[in-house]
Amino acid sequence: MPSARMNVFSIVFGVAYMGLFFWSERYHTALFRYYPVLKSFSREDLPLEEAGPAILWYSWLFGAAVISSVAALIVPRSMAERIGQVWVWGVPAALLIVIIVYERRWFY
Amino acid sequence: MIQVLLVLHVLVGAALLGAITHQSFSVARRPTAPGRSFVDRFRGVNSPTFTNVTVLLFFANVVLGGLLYPQYRVEVRPTLEDLQLRAANGVFETKEHFAAVAFGLLPAYWLAWRPPLLPARADTRKYLTWILAFVAWWSFVVGELLNNIKGLFP
Numbered sequence: 001m002p003s004a005r006m007n008v009f010s011i012v013f014g015v016a017y018m019g020l021f022f023w024s025e026r027y028h029t030a031l032f033r034y035y036p037v038l039k040s041f042s043r044e045d046l047p048l049e050e051a052g053p054a055i056l057w058y059s060w061l062f063g064a065a066v067i068s069s070v071a072a073l074i075v076p077r078s079m080a081e082r083i084g085q086v087w088v089w090g091v092p093a094a095l096l097i098v099i100i101v102y103e104r105r106w107f108y
Numbered sequence: 109m110i111q112v113l114l115v116l117h118v119l120v121g122a123a124l125l126g127a128i129t130h131q132s133f134s135v136a137r138r139p140t141a142p143g144r145s146f147v148d149r150f151r152g153v154n155s156p157t158f159t160n161v162t163v164l165l166f167f168a169n170v171v172l173g174g175l176l177y178p179q180y181r182v183e184v185r186p187t188l189e190d191l192q193l194r195a196a197n198g199v200f201e202t203k204e205h206f207a208a209v210a211f212g213l214l215p216a217y218w219l220a221w222r223p224p225l226l227p228a229r230a231d232t233r234k235y236l237t238w239i240l241a242f243v244a245w246w247s248f249v250v251g252e253l254l255n256n257i258k259g260l261f262p
Contacts, residue, residue: 004219006218007215009212010217014209036181053181061208065212085228086231088220089235092212092236093239096242099205100202104198
């Protein structure tokens with residue numbers, strides 16, 4: 001049954017994704033990493049010479065999906081329906097700006 | 109196999125651009141009378157009909173991008189680093205983050221376009237559609253740029 005909980009999922013997903021990304025950037029850690037050369041997942045940060053490059057993107061997506069699903073389930077429906085519509089598009093729009101500001105480091 | 113996935117990724121991306129661009133134009137301004145120009149006709153579509161196909165194509169393309177990502181990480185990114193193309197790496201970083209945020213928006217987007225189209229959700233429909241359109245266009249252009257980078261920067 002479609003409900004305003006879908007809005008909760010969408011708002012929390014972007015925030016959780018960016019939170020996990022910045023957590024990885026700050027502390028050089030992740031829920032898990034995928035090593036394409038080894039074709040395997042690992043929770044450890046394996047040496048580049050042995051394991052090749054790691055992909056963290058999957059872990060940010062997975063973590064955001066879990067966090068936002070839980071948030072959408074536990075937030076009462078009445079509370080979800082009171083969330084202003086501006087939050088639904090305003091939060092992701094703000095996140096896109098945060099991404100642009102943070103990733104401008106590549107262009108200098 | 110990778111080449112097949114890459115072609116499929118491009119084709120799904122092109123179809124997504126068609127659907128989301130139509131819808132983006134249609135929510136930009138409500139025409140007062142049937143238009144005769146190309147833009148008016150392009151905009152004068154039945155917007156809600158594009159919603160399900162946009163969700164399906166966006167979802168499919170994120171999955172296809174995820175399947176292609178290991179090949180990019182092992183073969184393309186080291187090449188970009190060897191060529192010292194930092195900006196190319198940067199635009200891909202933005203692409204992956206934009207795509208992730210937009211991927212999470214799909215439930216809200218679908219809900220906003222679900223009939224009846226409540227006037228209270230008009231701004232939400234418009235801005236979510238524009239955000240998805242921006243991300244779809246950015247991702248497509250960046251993907252094509254990186255796919256052809258050896259020709260662009262020999």
